Amino acid sequence: MALRSRTGFYRQEVNRTVWEVPERYRDLRQIGTGAYGTVCSAWDRRSGSQVAIKKLQRPFQSKLFAKRAYRELRLLKHMKHENVIGLLDVFTAEVYLVMPFMGTDLGKLMKVERLTEERVQFLVYQMLRGLKYIHSAGIIHRDLKPGNLAINPDCELKILDFGLARQADAEMTGYVVTRWYRAPEVILNWMHYTQTVDIWSAGCIMAEMLLGRPLFKGNDHLDQLREIMKVTGTPTGDFVVKLRSQDAKNYIRSLPKVPKKDLHSIFSKSSSNAVCVLEKMLLLDPEERVSASEALDLDFFSEFRDVDEETEALPYDQTLDNTDLQLDQWKREETRLVDVSTLNKPDVLLICLSAHVLLTKLTAGVCVLMILSDRGCFHNQEPRVA
Structure with missing residues (x-):
């Protein structure tokens, strides 16, 4: 009406x-x-x-x-x-x-279609490119899940929803990422966690794309931790001493010893290069996980990789985000941001980068388009809304 x-x-x-x-x-x-x-x-x-x-x-x-x-x-x-x-x-x-x-998101797409490894390869490559860019700005997404990965009919992916995003050095609470994609250090209240929480989530998403089901499907946060350790094995003493919470330390020490599973046995239908990516992402200790930039360098992504297009962001100024303002002050700051004239001003850096990679895109793009046209992204599926 x-x-x-x-x-x-x-x-x-x-x-x-x-x-x-x-x-x-x-x-x-x-x-x-x-x-x-x-x-x-x-x-x-x-x-x-x-x-x-x-x-x-x-x-x-x-x-x-x-x-x-x-x-x-x-x-x-x-x-x-x-x-x-x-x-x-x-x-x-x-x-x-x-x-x-x-048009759709990865969660909806996986409900109606089993993804081939080639499409998993291309989609995860794009997800990692986006994460590299976000992390280079000093930002942690904190809520990476299939529903926050938008996909169009051309198989192009964009990371959505920055409602929970935070700066990498901010003090953070435990309950952020949707449970099935939540890193173990988040469950264990590792308060100053890093950008590798997004890498864990990316690994969980990639595993789900390959398996056709979530890898760690816990019923609550403790059950989630148990599901994780069935695959990763019980944490080592070196991991436990890094925990701040004494309750978390006591809980981990009370668990029965479980050996680490060979991911090749879980992903028996996937290539060794695909499993290698998961092995480097799904590590209990966040300090041992690959970064987005390091993951992009793995052989699994070599077919699509174009280093010149893996751009980084300008640093994100977090000064005002960490300020305690009154409601009226926040409203004034928000009104200042809602300035349409600033949205479409040309970015000189991006223009230079575009000029630098133009010739590469003109040549390599032909090959990528040929590959995608042979494979298709959505086949005969009708595009769905996000």
């Missing part, structure tokens, strides 16, 4: 809430909802393309909500990488974020 609105905007009811959006965005259709917002697809009449619009859930309800909204908006404006979701537009009075519309 259309409702009265300010000039240049129109109102529409979506899931029992009123959306007020610019006239250029038409045909609003809800495609997702969560704790921090609702997402609709829309047709952008100006660009002639479909977009996704996220309305943040009560962004000014409290200081916590306002700070979270501010952080997500800042991070989206900062990210400029083809494997990381970016910001096309932003508008108020409430906070609406306009992003590219992808």
Whole structure:
């Protein structure tokens, strides 16, 4: 039902809430909802393309909500990488974020189709490229899961949802990542964990893509830890002494000794190169896991790898994110960020990089397109909404 609105905007009811959006965005259709917002697809009449619009859930309800909204908006404006979701537009009075519309996500795709190892190879390669970029900015995603990996019909992947992202040196709580993809150090309240929590999650996602089911499917956080240790084996003493929590140390020491499983026996239908990636990601000790950059150097990804396209981000300034402001101050900062004129200014660094890799893309791109056209990404599957 259309409702009265300010000039240049129109109102529409979506899931029992009123959306007020610019006239250029038409045909609003809800495609997702969560704790921090609702997402609709829309047709952008100006660009002639479909977009996704996220309305943040009560962004000014409290200081916590306002700070979270501010952080997500800042991070989206900062990210400029083809494997990381970016910001096309932003508008108020409430906070609406306009992003590219992808069509589906990895979780939905895996429910309807078993992925070949070749497609796993290409999708994980893109996920790691995105993680390398995010981590180079000093950011930890903290909620990497199949539902936060958007995929379009051309098999292109973008990492979504920075609602829980944090700086790499921030003090953090344990309950962040969805349980099945949660690193053991997060379960054990390793408060100053690092970017390798995302690498663990990436390993869990890759394992699920190869197996067709989650590798570690715990019923609660302790059961999750037990499921992990059935594969990784019981932690060594060197791992236990690194834990801050005495309760966690006591719990680990009380567990029966379990030997480490050979991942080749679990992934018997996968290539040795694929298993090698998992062996380097799914290590109990976060200090022993590969980084995203190191993982990209493994043989499994050599077919698609283009080092010149594995760009890094400018450092993310976390100063204001760590400041304790009042609600009205957060609202003012957010209003300052909602400056459309800053969204599409050309990035000189990106222009230079694009010029540098143009010839490589023109030659190597032909080979990649030939490979993808032979394999297909979605076969005959109808594109689904994220």
